[in-house]
Amino acid sequence: MRIGIDFGTSYSAAGAVVDGRLELVRFGSEQQFRTTAYFPQALPDPAKFELTPALEAEVDALVRASRADQARAAARARELHSAAGGSGPAFVPRSEAQLRRDALLVVRRHWLEAEIARASQTVAQLHDAVYGDAAIDAYLEEGEGHLVVSPKSMLGYKLHGAARDVLVGIALHILEHIRMTASEQFGTTVRHAVLGRPVEFRSSMGAAGGQQAIELLTEAARGAGFDEVTFLEEPAAAAFGYHRELATMQRTLVVDIGGGTTDIASADVGGAGAAPAIRGAWGIPQGGTDVDLGLSMRRFMPLFGKDHTRTPVHHYYEAAAVHDLQRQHAFRSRTSFQDVPAPYGERLIRLQEPGNTVRLQRAVEDAKVALSSQPGHETELAYIEPGLRTSSSVDDLTLAAEPYLRAFSTLLNDVRARLDRLPDTVFLTGGMSRAPYVQGAVRSAFPEAELVHGNASLGVVSGLAAAAG
Ligand SMILES: Nc1ncnc2c1ncn2[C@@H]1O[C@H](COP(=O)(O)OP(=O)(O)OP(=O)(O)O)[C@@H](O)[C@H]1O
Ligand SMILES: [Mg+2]
Incomplete structure (x- = not known):
């Protein structure tokens, strides 16, 4: 059986045709879930890599092997060189420092792969992961572990070091959750899928970002137990659905x-x-997330001192960009907020607590959604400061949505x-x-x-x- 999967930035869903009828997969009582996941055990953190004596020995062994390879290649190049009567390219050996740097990269990568494999083999970890809106509650309750919001937005971004593997791991868990839920509902092991893809992925590298996103999704789907995946552009998919309804x-x-x-x-x-x-x-x-970001910066971040203090604007941007793991990490590790004048410094420090940027972002999104059908909306922010509340109007939203x-x-x-x-x-x-x-x-x-x-x-x-x- 082949299922269709909409791995969305905000919501994910899946479905299949069963006996000629369209059937959507149920996640609890819903037909979709927030593309948000909470992993109770921290995911492998690339920053935790340490060169233990055992790993140091691996690096040494790799350097020795590369040195030997290099000596062989050099001898071969010399033979060719003299056979060609002294013409042809000369062999340029890599320096000791380069060989060691290369070896270190390989060892670090193996270490992370092993960590990820260990994490995903723990069935408990997979079953303990919480998806959708419940993920945020679980994170707030536990105060530790990992909360991942909208991983799709990061697929086309330049990923430093091991961030790539971590992101693939997250997408893998979400796709595995979908595959298991579908297999259970349809009473058969699902191994084939058609995955939706945007015409243009969010990317920091132009077209190369889209290419990377497809590679990462394919790798994640394989890891999640799909033997075969094909991609279909999301609007073309929607046309497919509409097509079935029209005589x-x-x-x-x-x-x-x-x-x-x-x-x-x-x-x-x-x-x-x-x-x-x-x-x-x-x-x-x-x-939609760009409209949220606009509304957050215009209407909500001023509550934390934006436009009222000298705190650099990019700190507010880091706080608002909840899908961006690197920016969120940067915001949470800032230590300079105690110098920000009252009441803003205290509020920023509260905002740094686990889960609060995501809570704020959900409040911003709720305000945006409410303003689709009413002229004003009140938001309560007691988790930042007792009694703190703010209101937003359709005019605020109009200005925030203008660039989009x-x-x-x-x-x-x-x-x-x-x-x-x-x-x-x-x-x-x-x-x-x-x-x-x-x-x-x-x-x-x-x-x-x-x-x-x-x-x-x-x-x-x-x-x-x-x-x-
Ligand atoms: N009534 C509403 N008014 C305004 N925005 C809304 C409303 N209902 C939902 N949204 C917004 O729609 C967006 C989610 O739409 P959808 O579920 O189609 O996205 P997605 O498929 O997850 O994302 P993508 O296709 O871009 O990967 C969110 O930004 C959400 O806030
Ligand atoms: Mg969509």
């Missing part, structure tokens, strides 16, 4: 506005064909200019498609098309399940 053919533009990315596909959907015909796909690596909406409108207009034919309908999906300002941007870019509201949460996973079937 007659139409040209549609699927617009999927998620937490991390915004993806568009032009497709002919409906009618007798087994699959929709995808005419093109476009995307930008921005989404500008990028979104540019994308819509670029796509419109490239289409060989305007769409009959625009099919909206993705959690952010519930926001009236997002719908407004679509309406003004495609005033003549009919807006079709797909299932905002399940449009992509339904399509992936259909494609997998």
